[in-house]
Structure formats: structure tokens, C-alpha cells
Amino acid sequence: MDKLNAILESTELPGAPDGEALYNKSLITDRDGESPLRPFFRIRQGDKEIPFGHPRSAILNHGSDKGGKGRLNASLSVAWLNGSFGPILCESNGRKAAIIHSDDHRYGLWKLDREISRLAGVKDGLHERLLVFSVRAWEPLDMMFLLETIIKKHPDIGLVILDLVWDWVSSVNNEEENKLLTDKILGLADRHNFLVVVTTHESRLSRQAKGHQGAIWSAKSETVFAVKKRRGTFIATPVRCRGEEFGRIVFQYNGSNFTFLDDHDFQPKEKQILGDFTQTGDEKHVAILSRLAKERITWKPGELRNRLRTEYSKAVAPIGVNLSKNLLKYYRDRDWIFTNRKEYSIRNGLEHAS
Secondary structure (H helix, E strand, O other), X not given: OHHHHHHHOHHHOOOOOOHHHHHHHHXXXXXXXXXXXXXXXXXXXXXXXXXXXXXOOEEEEEEOOXXXXXXXXXXXXXXXXXXXXXXXXXXXXXXXXXXXXXXXXXXXXXXXXXXXXXXXXXXXXXXXXXXXXXXXXXXXXXXXXHHHHHHHHOOOEEEEEEEOHHHHOOOOOOHHHHHHHHHHHHHHHHHHOOEEEEEEEEOOOOOOEXXXXXXXXXXXXXXXXXXEEEOOEEEEEEXXXXXXXXXXXXXXXXXXXXXXXXXXXXXXXXXXXXXXHHHXXXXXXXXXXXXHHHHXXXXXXXXXXXXXXXXHHHHOOOOOHHHHHHHHHHHHHOOOEEEOOOOEEEOOXXXXXX
């Protein structure tokens, strides 16, 4: 209560902040006829160009280990340097980009630096507007000092990528520490008018950014991408957008080049929902029952359930005892099998039922 009273009375205490100065500092205005929040990035989808990635804000990329987060960061970097990369368009106005890595060795980053430079049109050497730093095994405080030094040495920085941000704290579940870090970084972005991209891992159970850190950055970020790799294809899904929503960024990487795919051209195989036997085509169900009918037509209930469990698990997807009971009921409802309460019989001519 004493602290609350101090806050409430702070405007009347000697040495209190100048309210007029705070007003002028926080007021959003147009500068030279152009909004200070003009977006850096746009995503081309169909005949539309949807803006995202404004200065003084954050983008969060989260995903599993080796799931494509770094490849999305590389794509944004190439677009920043080149003006476009696949469907990603960028107006960086000649400003620099800095990538601060905490999870890779220096040789790997040396290769990444040159790869991004090559994709941005530099045939030999490094792009003059790209800075890559290695802070592997550094203390969090040293990383923050480095970030502030980069900003001082390069006042024309417009894009800062932190990969991985969870190495910047002692614990991703320390709420107070992570809130202080987030506020500090976003404060720097606001004062120096740059966009920050933060990368972190996600929880295997919830598929959300991990820990209190992930929750805080998810709430503070303008755009949140969930990145995953499926059958050699990387999928960056914008799960949260403050502005106009846009579709997924889908691309492949063969070790040297990116290939971007239209979202509607990439239709992943639908996941089999266990227990929803309607997803399995009739021909597969009939094939299972036909194999059993060749052995014999009449079965005891327990025997038939066990055999159905085995055959369905081999032909479609693994199921347990309870789902094998549901499968038996599904076949009864389809009139493919019938019972006299003591035993089950498979209907004759089942191969023509589908």
C-alpha cells in the first residue's frame, strides 16, 4: 500500500517527471508527412500486399529445434537487403540488419553470413549492410551491453534479429526477469526506430512459445509466427497479427537455394483422427473384413476385437482396446457384421459393399 500511495502521489513530489515532456515524448505524430510507423515488410499474396513488421515493434518466431526458425530469419534478412525475396517485400531504406546468434559456432555463422549475402546478390564476400554476431555461452548482461554497443556504433540499424532470445535470461520461466528484458529491448527499438525479431523454442505439448518468456513476447509482439518443418517443407504460420491477417509462408530449402510455394499448392496430408473411422475409406474397411472372412465367417466377440485391432493398426493407424470396441460397433452400424449375442458373423459378399 505504501508503494501504491507513493505512485499515486508521485506527481506532487519534488523531482517528479515533467509531465509536459512526457506528453511530447509519447505523442504519436506524423513526421515530414510520413507516419513513423510505416511498415518495413509486406507479404505478397494473390493481388494483395499485406503490411507487417513495423519499426518500434517485434516479430516472434517460435518452433521446435531445427524446425525452420533460422531459415525464416534468413528469408527476412535477404528481403531486407535485396528489397524482396519470394513473396516477402521490404522497404529498408538502406538501413543495416544485425543478427545476434547465441546457439551456433562462429564457423556456422560465417557460412550463414555469406549465404545471406549471396542470396541478396553479393557474389563474393559480405553484404555491407549485414552484421552477424556470435554470443554463444555469453552471460545475459554481456549480450545486452553488446546490443547497446551495436546500436551506438551503427545508428542506421533498422532490423535486429535475436536468435535465440531464451539465452538472454537465466530462466525462461522467471517472469520478472523476462518482463524486464522484453521492456528493455522494446524500449531500445522504440528509441532507435528499429524492428526486432526474436526467436525461441516452443513447448512440445502446447505448441506455444516456451515459458513465461514465450507468453510475454507473444503478448508484446506485433506478429507471431509458428514455424515447423513437414516432409522437407518449412511452414511459417502467422498465428497472431495486430494488423491485417495473411496466410502462411511456405518454402523449401535444398542447402543452397530457397523455393517458395503458393500456400494452396501445398496441401499436407490430413492427419488421421483416431476414433473417427469415417476418415478411413470404405475400401480399407472392407479389405480388413474380407481378410478375416477368408479365415472364417463366425468369430467370438473377444477374438474378433483382437483381430480387428491388429489388422486396423497394420493397415491404417495403431488403435487400442477401447477403440477396437468402437470399430466393432462401427462395423455393426454399417451392417457389415451382425451378432446373435454369442458370436459375430461377417456378412457375405462384403467386397461389393463399398
